[in-house]
Amino acid sequence: MRHLDISVIVPLKNEEESLPELAAWIARVMNENNFTYEVWMVDDGSTDESWSVIRQLSSQNPHIKGIKFQRNYGKSAALNEGFRKAQGNVVITMDADLQDSPDEIPGLYSMIVNDGYDLVSGWKKVRYDNTLTKNIPSKLFNWATVKMSGIKLHDFNCGLKSYRKKVVKTIEVYGEMHRYIPVIAKWSGFRNIGEKVVEHRKRKYGTTKFGLERFVNGFLDLASITFVGRFGKRPMHFFGALGSLFFFVGFLISGYLAFAKIFWMQYKMTERPLFFLAMLLLIIGSQLFLTGFIAEMVARNSPERNSYLVEETLENHHG
Numbered sequence: 001m002r003h004l005d006i007s008v009i010v011p012l013k014n015e016e017e018s019l020p021e022l023a024a025w026i027a028r029v030m031n032e033n034n035f036t037y038e039v040w041m042v043d044d045g046s047t048d049e050s051w052s053v054i055r056q057l058s059s060q061n062p063h064i065k066g067i068k069f070q071r072n073y074g075k076s077a078a079l080n081e082g083f084r085k086a087q088g089n090v091v092i093t094m095d096a097d098l099q100d101s102p103d104e105i106p107g108l109y110s111m112i113v114n115d116g117y118d119l120v121s122g123w124k125k126v127r128y129d130n131t132l133t134k135n136i137p138s139k140l141f142n143w144a145t146v147k148m149s150g151i152k153l154h155d156f157n158c159g160l161k162s163y164r165k166k167v168v169k170t171i172e173v174y175g176e177m178h179r180y181i182p183v184i185a186k187w188s189g190f191r192n193i194g195e196k197v198v199e200h201r202k203r204k205y206g207t208t209k210f211g212l213e214r215f216v217n218g219f220l221d222l223a224s225i226t227f228v229g230r231f232g233k234r235p236m237h238f239f240g241a242l243g244s245l246f247f248f249v250g251f252l253i254s255g256y257l258a259f260a261k262i263f264w265m266q267y268k269m270t271e272r273p274l275f276f277l278a279m280l281l282l283i284i285g286s287q288l289f290l291t292g293f294i295a296e297m298v299a300r301n302s303p304e305r306n307s308y309l310v311e312e313t314l315e316n317h318h319g
């Protein structure tokens with residue numbers, strides 16, 4: 001049996017109008033390029049007839065498969081379920097609103113298979129979104145992500161991405177983490193991350209599902225990923241170092257104040273701002289150190305404590 005070339009994952013919510021057109025377009029591209037494929041449409045708690053449409057499309061085309069959530073969990077959850085089901089050698093994600101073009105699939109597939117990339121992210125160089133609510137926040141968000149992650153991509157937000165199968169079977173996405181999949185992939189050891197300029201089309205049906213609050217959540221998730229990626233296995237290195245630094249500075253200030261009191265006969269030491277700063281640093285330093293200690297205990301007792309991503313194993317058995 002021939003392996004599947006491509007799995008397409010389409011997370012969606014209330015996209016009943018665009019789904020037939022999207023399914024037909026994907027099928028046309030796959031057939032023209034002679035790809036073996038499957039399409040996973042993940043219904044993230046739609047309140048319209050999206051699931052009925054998916055059922056109908058699946059009965060017409062056996063390559064189309066569906067997952068229906070009982071309620072709305074978010075795009076990350078939808079992608080994660082799709083990743084778990086995907087069997088294609090290359091996995092491609094795209095939005096259901098027809099703003100991502102299936103014509104990009106062959107190019108994205110080729111960059112994984114022929115150019116050796118682990119992950120390729122689309123870059124919507126020309127956008128048709130509202131400048132104030134989407135374009136400006138998106139630019140700010142991308143700039144911050146590049147600075148924190150060191151991954152030079154122009155458009156982390158683009159839903160159109162392609163992955164080597166091993167990447168999607170390794171990573172886990174939840175919360176608002178879908179925007180940071182390149183960052184999660186990098187922390188998991190997949191460093192060959194590329195970019196492809198893709199067409200961004202004007203929204204044909206419905207309205208955008210994302211508001212400004214996603215950017216606040218997004219930055220918190222970025223901080224979380226960065227911390228877990230660097231210190232997830234050794235939290236004491238972060239909290240302990242910071243706590244020790246705070247405690248040491250507080251201790252030095254306290255020592256100076258005690259010295260001034262005893263040898264220079266200075267008074268009203270406890271009324272000085274410096275005294276309160278020293279106390280604050282000593283307390284915060286102790287708390288940070290204890291936080292690191294507790295986090296270390298939690299990490300050591302976690303079932304994931306010795307879960308490492310092994311790329312290859314060579315074993316020579318001499319008999």
